[in-house]
Amino acid sequence: MYSRALLCLVMTGVCAPAVADTVWMKNGDRLSGKIKVFDGGKLVLQTEYGGSIALDWKKVKTLESDQELLVKQDAYTGEKAKSLQAGEDGQVILANGEAPKAVELASIQQIMKPKPLVEDMLWKGNIDLALDYKRAETDSDDYDVDFKTTARHGRWRHNAEGEYNRETKNDTTTTNNWSAEYALDRFITEQWFWQGRLNYKRDHIEDLTRQRTVGTGPGYQFWDDELGAFSLGSLLNRTDYEYSDGGKDNFYSLGVKWDYNRYLIGKSVELFTNGEVGKPLGGVADYSLDAEVGLRYKVTEWASLNLKAEKDIISGTSDSDLDKTRYTVGFGVAW
Missing domain, CATH: 2.40.160.40 (monomeric porin ompg)
Structure with missing residues (x-):
């Protein structure tokens, strides 16, 4: 009995889907998927139910992601965050092992997956x-x-x-x-x-x-x-x-x-x-x-x-x- 319960627990953990990124919109919608990139005022979210969806950045309330992402507040420099956490309306929290940092969404120019050596390539x-x-x-x-x-x-x-x-x-x-x-x-x-x-x-x-x-x-x-x-x-x-x-x-x-x-x-x-x-x-x-x-x-x-x-x-x-x-x-x- 104990071994069966342990086996079920292991299988449940293996089969559980990976944690998806989440985007909360100002109109109350909540979307799940994988954040691909934010650039030019559009946040691209890859979903299983609708493919790539381009979201208007001005309509986003907050978001979270367990990916390592490069967040740029101007066109040339950026900060690498281990993950993004949901913040207050119009904000997102950058978590990178130190004290979490709240950033205004309106100040963000780009979000992308960092590249090796040249991160913002x-x-x-x-x-x-x-x-x-x-x-x-x-x-x-x-x-x-x-x-x-x-x-x-x-x-x-x-x-x-x-x-x-x-x-x-x-x-x-x-x-x-x-x-x-x-x-x-x-x-x-x-x-x-x-x-x-x-x-x-x-x-x-x-x-x-x-x-x-x-x-x-x-x-x-x-x-x-x-x-x-x-x-x-x-x-x-x-x-x-x-x-x-x-x-x-x-x-x-x-x-x-x-x-x-x-x-x-x-x-x-x-x-x-x-x-x-x-x-x-x-x-x-x-x-x-x-x-x-x-x-x-x-x-x-x-x-x-x-x-x-x-x-x-x-x-x-x-x-x-x-x-x-x-x-x-x-x-x-x-x-």
């Missing part, structure tokens, strides 16, 4: 792949691979992206190009930043075979949170063109960059667009446009299907114009 990105094989009267193979990633730490943000496109028809290559870009942002305030950018494009088919661009200029981050981001930047660029016949052009230009993404339908669908439009200061070209717009549908937490349209225009060059439109459907991974 936020890293996100995606890799998209599109393949098309056709075997008929005209055989064609089409490949499109691109990636984009962003890492934010304190006042610094690193941006990297690249793309590779190749298409063949009846063993004849009709498209073969790749591009890579790196940009470094230094935030002056929470929204204003200064960017330095390096971009390189290589095309093995078109008359315009190489493009190199170095640019710098100010930008503004309208928002960047769990539900999306939107930023605009203006750049003074130095660009070099090389053509297949050996000709070269170089010039300065003014450019405007945009980067927008927004999650819809419970973060299952992402709408995104990014690109740059430029106007040369000399007479080398009339204008240039490099842009993409698309949708991603989340199949799992990390896998997605994507649909994209890309436009690449260089008008008025001394050698030849470039005007390409490309549509792709594929799959990818995100983090």
